[in-house]
Amino acid sequence: MNEISITHILFVSTALFFIGMYGLFTRRNMITMLMAVELILNSVNINFVAFNKYLYPGKLDGVFFTIFVITIAAAEAAVAIAIIINLYRSHNSIDVEDASELKY
Amino acid sequence: MNASVIIFYCIAAFILITGLLAVMGRKIFRSAIALLFSLTGIAGLYFWMDVNFIAAVQIIVYVGGIVVLIIFSIFLTQRSGEEMPKPLMKRTIFSVLAVLSGLGLTCNLINQYGFGSSSNQSAAFKADVADIGTQMLSTTEHGFVLPFELVSILLLAALIGCIVIAMKVKHEEK
Numbered sequence: 001m002n003e004i005s006i007t008h009i010l011f012v013s014t015a016l017f018f019i020g021m022y023g024l025f026t027r028r029n030m031i032t033m034l035m036a037v038e039l040i041l042n043s044v045n046i047n048f049v050a051f052n053k054y055l056y057p058g059k060l061d062g063v064f065f066t067i068f069v070i071t072i073a074a075a076e077a078a079v080a081i082a083i084i085i086n087l088y089r090s091h092n093s094i095d096v097e098d099a100s101e102l103k104y
Numbered sequence: 105m106n107a108s109v110i111i112f113y114c115i116a117a118f119i120l121i122t123g124l125l126a127v128m129g130r131k132i133f134r135s136a137i138a139l140l141f142s143l144t145g146i147a148g149l150y151f152w153m154d155v156n157f158i159a160a161v162q163i164i165v166y167v168g169g170i171v172v173l174i175i176f177s178i179f180l181t182q183r184s185g186e187e188m189p190k191p192l193m194k195r196t197i198f199s200v201l202a203v204l205s206g207l208g209l210t211c212n213l214i215n216q217y218g219f220g221s222s223s224n225q226s227a228a229f230k231a232d233v234a235d236i237g238t239q240m241l242s243t244t245e246h247g248f249v250l251p252f253e254l255v256s257i258l259l260l261a262a263l264i265g266c267i268v269i270a271m272k273v274k275h276e277e278k
Contacts, residue, residue, distance in 0.1 A: 004112050019123045049153055075262035084177055
């Protein structure tokens with residue numbers, strides 16, 4: 001059995017989550033914001049697997065949650081990219097500051 | 105300090121460095137490639153945690169699917185050789201402050217909690233593909249067949265939704 005405690009894995013996933021949050025705050029380009037969201041979802045997946053492995057080793061629930069999160073993330077990325085390409089077709093830009101027609 | 109510990113810290117450093125490159129790079133294509141390496145490192149972390157099936161799914165879906173989709177959409181919408189504009193200095197400062205305070209708070213909470221010093225290590229963790237498949241499609245008490253079917257409906261809806269959104273609308277004369 002390896003000697004890394006669950007705390008260190010949670011530190012890694014926390015750092016990855018806040019790296020994703022930084023990307024979401026600073027980027028204004030929709031594709032890079034989508035990439036930041038993918039990083040956040042992956043940090044959550046690491047958490048699920050780590051909790052399952054270290055705290056409830058007899059069960060498999062965290063693994064199932066990870067599988068469902070990956071599936072839904074794939075669907076979300078596909079829909080988001082369809083929206084981005086459609087927005088580019090009508091506005092010639094995928095900057096979020098330029099897509100302000102529904103703002104007020 | 106055995107080999108497993110060293111491998112864990114190498115994987116963690118790889119994930120975090122490539123993740124930072126993915127959110128801070130000025131060239132969008134390079135940051136997409138950094139995201140690809142970060143996701144591969146996360147798959148390596150799953151291999152390290154002995155969940156081989158999740159690692160395989162991670163490589164297939166994220167590295168093989170989502171990153172390729174992102175790269176395609178970069179090619180369709182961006183001039184990928186150019187640098188993106190820098191974010192505003194004020195926005196950068198406040199995001200760094202918010203992120204660092206959140207990181208400090210969360211790490212402090214995790215450090216204090218302790219997680220019962222992982223006492224119940226007696227049962228070995230085992231995530232066989234056969235067990236996962238059996239429990240996924242079982243209709244008994246701990247089965248996951250209902251969310252499985254819901255996810256299949258969601259995937260169908262996403263498929264049709266993508267086609268409808270990206271379809272070119274023909275303007276017909278009345």
